[in-house]
Amino acid sequence: MISTIGRYFLLMAKVFSPPGKRKLFWKQVVEEIHQLGFDSIPIVSLVSIFVGAAITIQLQINMDSPWIPIYAVGFATRKAIVMELAPTIIGLILAGKIGSHIASQLGTMRITEQIDAIEVMGLNSASYLIQPKIIACLIFNPILIMLSIVAALFGGWAVGISIGGMSSYEFIYGLQSFPHNFDLVYAIIKTIVFAFFISSISSFYGYSVQGGAIEVGKASTKAVVNSSIAIILSNLVLTQLLM
Amino acid sequence: MIEVRHLNKFFGNRQVLFDINLKLEPGICNLIIGQSGSGKTVLMKLMVGLLTPDSGEILFDGRNFAAHAGSQSLHKTDAEKNSEKMLTAIRREIGMVFQGGALFDSMSVLDNVIFPMDMFTKKSRREKLKRAQECLERVDLKGAGKLWPSELSGGMRKRVAIARAIAVEPRYLFCDEPNSGLDPRTSELIDSLISEITKEYQITTVVNTHDMNSVLKIGDTVNFIYEGKLWWQGNGKSILDTDNPEIIHFMEASELTKRLLHSHRIIQKAAGN
Numbered sequence: 001m002i003s004t005i006g007r008y009f010l011l012m013a014k015v016f017s018p019p020g021k022r023k024l025f026w027k028q029v030v031e032e033i034h035q036l037g038f039d040s041i042p043i044v045s046l047v048s049i050f051v052g053a054a055i056t057i058q059l060q061i062n063m064d065s066p067w068i069p070i071y072a073v074g075f076a077t078r079k080a081i082v083m084e085l086a087p088t089i090i091g092l093i094l095a096g097k098i099g100s101h102i103a104s105q106l107g108t109m110r111i112t113e114q115i116d117a118i119e120v121m122g123l124n125s126a127s128y129l130i131q132p133k134i135i136a137c138l139i140f141n142p143i144l145i146m147l148s149i150v151a152a153l154f155g156g157w158a159v160g161i162s163i164g165g166m167s168s169y170e171f172i173y174g175l176q177s178f179p180h181n182f183d184l185v186y187a188i189i190k191t192i193v194f195a196f197f198i199s200s201i202s203s204f205y206g207y208s209v210q211g212g213a214i215e216v217g218k219a220s221t222k223a224v225v226n227s228s229i230a231i232i233l234s235n236l237v238l239t240q241l242l243m
Numbered sequence: 244m245i246e247v248r249h250l251n252k253f254f255g256n257r258q259v260l261f262d263i264n265l266k267l268e269p270g271i272c273n274l275i276i277g278q279s280g281s282g283k284t285v286l287m288k289l290m291v292g293l294l295t296p297d298s299g300e301i302l303f304d305g306r307n308f309a310a311h312a313g314s315q316s317l318h319k320t321d322a323e324k325n326s327e328k329m330l331t332a333i334r335r336e337i338g339m340v341f342q343g344g345a346l347f348d349s350m351s352v353l354d355n356v357i358f359p360m361d362m363f364t365k366k367s368r369r370e371k372l373k374r375a376q377e378c379l380e381r382v383d384l385k386g387a388g389k390l391w392p393s394e395l396s397g398g399m400r401k402r403v404a405i406a407r408a409i410a411v412e413p414r415y416l417f418c419d420e421p422n423s424g425l426d427p428r429t430s431e432l433i434d435s436l437i438s439e440i441t442k443e444y445q446i447t448t449v450v451n452t453h454d455m456n457s458v459l460k461i462g463d464t465v466n467f468i469y470e471g472k473l474w475w476q477g478n479g480k481s482i483l484d485t486d487n488p489e490i491i492h493f494m495e496a497s498e499l500t501k502r503l504l505h506s507h508r509i510i511q512k513a514a515g516n
Contacts, residue, residue, distance in 0.1 A: 024361060108348075117345040120291050120417075121359055122334030 008204045014126040015134070015203070028132035029139070036098050036133065036199075037140030044144050045151045047093055048086065052152030053159040055080055060160070070166050074174020077156040082183045086148040088235050091194035094141065095227040099202040102133055103223035106206025107216035115207070130203040134196065141195035142188050149187070190238050197230040244268055245290065245415060245447055250299030252285055259285050261472045263299070269414075269447040271463035272438055274479075276452055278493060282471040284419065287451050291337060291417055292330045303333045303415065333415075335363055338408030338446075340418040340437075344400035346392040352379070352403050353388035359411045378406035382436060398429035402436065409440060416441065416448040422457060430454065434461050453493075455500040458482060467493070483507045 059073045059080075106129060109115050118125040153175060160171045202223035209219045247265040251258065259282050267273040275283045288294040290301055292308060300307045308330040346355050356375040360366055366374070379385060382402040392400065401421055408416060418437055422430035438461040441448040450457065458465055462479030469489045482490065483504060495501040 112343055112348075113341040113345040114347055116293055117339065117341060117347075119293060120334055120337060120339045121362065122331045122337075123362060 007208065008201070011126055011130075011204050011207065012200060014124065015130045015200075017124055017127050025132060028128075029135050032132045032136035033140050036101065036136055037144065040094060040097055040144060041147065043093060043097060044090055044148050048090065048148040048151035049155035049158075051085055051089055052077065052081055052155030055085065055152070056156035056160045057163075060166070071170045071174035071177065073160065073166065074156075074171040075177045076174075077160075077171075078153065078175045079183070081152045081156070082149055082187050086145050086152060087187045087190040087194065088231065090145060090148045091191065091198070091231045091235075092228055094144070094194075095198045095202075095231060096224050098137065099198050099223045099227045100220045102199060102202040103206035103220040104216055106130075106203060107209035107219045110207065110209045111212055111216060126207065130200075130207065133203055134199040137195040137199040138192055141198075142191045145187060145191045186242050189242065190235065193234055193238060194231050197234060198227045201227045201230055244304055245449065246300075246302040247286075247290070248300040248302070250286070250289065250301065251297050252282075252289060252294065253297050259471050260289075260296075263468075263473050265466060265473065267447055267449055268464065270442060270445045272441050272448050272450055272461040274450050274452060274458060274462045274465045275468060276458055276465060276493070277468035278453060278496075281468045283451050283468045286468065287417055287419055287449065290449065291339060292334060303336070306333060308333055335411070336414040338411070338413035338416045340401065340404045340408050340416070340421055342420045342423055344392070344397075344404040346395075346400055346403055346407070348392055350392075351388065352384070352390050352392070352395070355392070355403060356388075356407045356410050359407065363411055374410060375406075378410050379403075381409070381440070382406045383432075397424050398426075398433065401425070401433055405433075405436060405440070409444065412444065414446055416446050418448070418450045418452075420451055420453070422452065422454050427456065430456060431460070437461065455494060455497050459503075469493075484511075 056073065056077050059076045063073055063076065106115075109129070115125045115129070118128060157168065157171050157175075160166050161168045205219040205223040205226070206216075209215050245265075245267040247263055247267075250260055250263040252260040263286060275286060277283045285294065289296050306329055308326050346352075347358065350358065353372075353375055356378055357371050360371045360374060364371070376385075376388065379388060382405050384399060384402055384406065387395070387399065387403070392403070395403065405418075405421075416437075421433050421437060425433065434457050437448060437450060440446070450461070452458070459479045459482075462482070465475075465477055465479060465482055466473060467475040467487075467490050475485060475487050475490055477485065482494070484507075485491065491504070494504060
């Protein structure tokens, strides 16, 4: 365990040494944004809409009281989605999707000697391959979370007015009540930390593969499991620190 | 010229290379042969800096990088930093053909060949394209630039790997089992290509193989490794005259070479009489 953490930090030191040609580096970042970011939009939207809808139904059932105004459902939906559900649940979904993609891609490159080929050419393979992935996730994951928030609120609104017995005005009034800008900043800070963990931990497991196809599968599983654990633990720490 | 001096390598407590001394000359094909597990791949990985030796030196035209390179420490000593700089400089003069080709799956054939030029030259896009086309023509793959690695046969992958290796005009060419998994005809083509390129560019070529056809065809110098030790040195012609039991055992594993050896002995005996 300690040796794994040590190897992770040594790899990160190698990753954050200066990249090769700046122009090629940004081209790679754009390619990674396309592969890791844009391709995640459908799953993020789908999950967010249904999670938002489910939250609204739960809140409506549990807040059904004459003492609580109906618009409070909209307010509580917003608070739950922005503060916890969008960054954390979507973080976990992305750990599965992006994490397994990165680990299996790097693992396959390792066992087919593509990483050795880069090293033999005199390039820092860790920096060349991993740094653009981390930067792409740091740039694009906050955008995905914003999209997730919008989609989840839309899902909540659609369910709220269709089967929840509330008007569109009441739900939107609730969403706009007691605005607190820090909520959004908090969500973005968490997302950036999670994005770093997902991309770096998955890269570590993929880059360190030794052996054959079975090891690539194992690395992919370890990448998803350990990224998810890192997200859950850091979520607790960040909640304590930031709130 | 590449010179290997007193090279030793351990994996844990197990020693895999014992005091290897070699001189690999430019303009000829230097073959390293031996059965699987003999240590020849480890030796090649040490030479290109993918592994670090436990003791010994590897000199590329007098430049030694092996002493301190490959340190994992975060705080490197000056000697380690200089070794790593030297390693990077030497690696930019190395072309390597890996066993499976090691082509980048995410790039077309043309982009694979352009890749080292993108990294290490200041050529314009047009110049790089021209050079890449030249290299692909050289390996008889003129129209394959737009294909993807997944669309290539084993022999074509090896030829693209050779084109990529020579794109930046290396001084040293390493080929790790270039004809493994290929049919005899394609193997022969790859061997001829390596030999021609070596002579054309006057580069120091090191070929790792256990294919006796390659030994006989392009073995300008042959170094036989057995159980981590350099057992015999000679060339593709003199290997048939050897009385070293380990090499004879190695050669006789191939039925064709066994018959060739038998015929050679009969001819030698007749000539002696």
